Amino acid sequence: MALKKPYSNIPGTTIFDADQARRGYHLNQFCMSLMKPENRERFKADERACLDEWPMSEEQKQAVLKRDYNRMIELGGNIYFLAKIFSTDGLSFQHAAASMTGMSQEAYAQMMLSGGRAPEHEQEKQ
Amino acid sequence: MALKKPYSNIPGTTIFDADQARRGYHLNQFCMSLMKPENRERFKADERACLDEWPMSEEQKQAVLKRDYNRMIELGGNIYFLAKIFSTDGLSFQHAAASMTGMSQEAYAQMMLSGGRAPEHEQEKQ
Amino acid sequence: MARITAGVSTSHVPAIGAAIDLGKTAAPYWVPVFAGYEYSKKWIAQQKPDVIVLVYNDHASAFSLDLVPTFAIGCAEEFRPADEGWGPRPVPIVKGHAKLAAHIAQSVIQDDFDLTIANRMDVDHGLTVPLSLLFGQPKQWPCLVIPLAVNVVLYPPPSGRRCYELGRAIRRAVESYDDDLDVQVWGTGGMSHQLQGPRAGLINRQFDNAFLDRIVNDPEGLSRKPHLDYVREAGSEGIELVMWLIMRGALNAKVTQKHRFYHVPASNTAVGHLVLENA
Amino acid sequence: MARITAGVSTSHVPAIGAAIDLGKTAAPYWVPVFAGYEYSKKWIAQQKPDVIVLVYNDHASAFSLDLVPTFAIGCAEEFRPADEGWGPRPVPIVKGHAKLAAHIAQSVIQDDFDLTIANRMDVDHGLTVPLSLLFGQPKQWPCLVIPLAVNVVLYPPPSGRRCYELGRAIRRAVESYDDDLDVQVWGTGGMSHQLQGPRAGLINRQFDNAFLDRIVNDPEGLSRKPHLDYVREAGSEGIELVMWLIMRGALNAKVTQKHRFYHVPASNTAVGHLVLENA
């Protein structure tokens, strides 16, 4: 591909570039719709029906229904757009972040209190 | 004022700068609403009622009702926004331009066929 | 490798679009205008570019006063003709080249141009009239188009110099794209015209012809012309001519002028048109 | 003449806003965070700036994917707190300085920065959390605010160098404004954090503290740090730190560090904060 991606080897990290934005366009625009309270209510009342109004892939819809944020990001979602989903759920960035690490919310919160995830450990993996 | 306006002495010419854009914000945004056919129909059916939906000044509304394009420009309108009004009327840029010069449409069209308004004549006025 | 093969500049007068759409191209008023594009239609049928980077300005169609980008590049798969108040022009949907557009955006942003990325943008007469002039009335446009919208409506527009430099950055971007593509850059708008106030109808043949000379042979010098000169001499809407400098900046210092055309009037406007190939 | 008197940088973590809005600032988790702003609250009460140019990034609030400006300056009379999915923050409407904003826009566009003009823009936690940290919970914000939104969400963001140069251009713009105004420039976002994927929760104290050192004493050198270094070392959202360079570019080469604060964590993020005055 013509777009150079010098950032593709950073472990556990998806850069939201033009390719991801194109893949996730409708998923992310759906998320923006949750900035209106009436749309949040409609989504809470019938998630599937709401999702079906958007030309998203079935995989994207399933990822939303399952609140699988890693999968949503893989499919073109960006965390700031996806934040509208967990905010609608009344959940925090920390909840969503924990869910992506495979740690329990408690273990994740404790890791953050202890200074966060160490970068050295991560950088070994490169 | 702090904004330098080196363009303020060009004869017969209003530069659409930030001050004009602020003055004409609602007038211009009203014009944009005429990009939808249903809004054009509503405007044609009752111009005054349509205008009253926008927080424009009475002077701006009167200028629209009278199709006084010079006045609309003075009050912050920009010709590309105002074009939505004369397009709704089924009229051309040439019609609107002629109306601003005080010439008849025929005399204006003839001037254009003869090479347009000469710049030398205008530049004398500076 | 992608390469820039040629540049085209042309006025984009809405009345020209209306004449085409309403079947009036054979009317005596319009015959001399369209005659000026006969060469170019044959030329582009031979050239068959893969992609056109089409520089134009939005005329309060996609951009209201809410958000006015200095430069916006269209990265979508397609762009619909805008409804400018009389219904959308009956022309094909414009198909983009999303990957090349994103590549250009990435490259020129990293080259210090502060582009706005547009993933949804209706395109008005500024973009579609040039396509109609060169391609006529096909069922589908014969190539892909990357819209590049330049603010010349809300003061201040970018300087001629900035536009020229952006053209150079676009060239660098295109030449760093791996796929084999022939890319043209078009600069549209102008020539002299004024659509407002008592001075409406201004035409400056001398200015226009000097501009046509210099953009071919002295683009560096021409790129230094200040904003005020355009407005004073070529009319408040004549400032659109800075967009031609983006086209010119994307070409070689030396170019071959394949075609030149100038005519007054089309509606309120002087019509100018150039076809340039890299020498 | 208007003048730039000081710069402030701070993280703008949404959980800090929530802690303030929900009355949790005295909770043990939050006490050390808010303690870091005690000095700054007293300092700014004495400084009484007239206007703050507040550099932040929109987090998919005002800007969807339809249109993503690299730099957007807010020229409106007011800006409403955005509804980010849990209702707008219960904070005052942000009042702009439309004339100074337009002056800055004009000046920096003519200085070759390709700004987008925003005449309507809701502002999210990126802008309102820093105001809450410095001003607490007043009925009205005590000064006017010019929002400057920087794209750091859709790759590529502007380079650190470009941000630094924009800061310098903003300084030139402010200093050419006739009215007598004390203007501060704030840079917000960061410090190290990553909100996505298996690496979420990344914190790099060493990187952050070196950044705090260098932005005070070696901003020229720091401004050359490439994008990739931020992402690799400070996390995918750590790239927000480039916005601090706009603040720093607007100040003198030599500054006096009045206050420095660093704390881990606030939610997922390392909190950093500086108060700088022109030396």
Ligand SMILES: [Fe+3]
């Ligand atoms: Fe035009």
Ligand SMILES: [Fe+3]
């Ligand atoms: Fe942020």
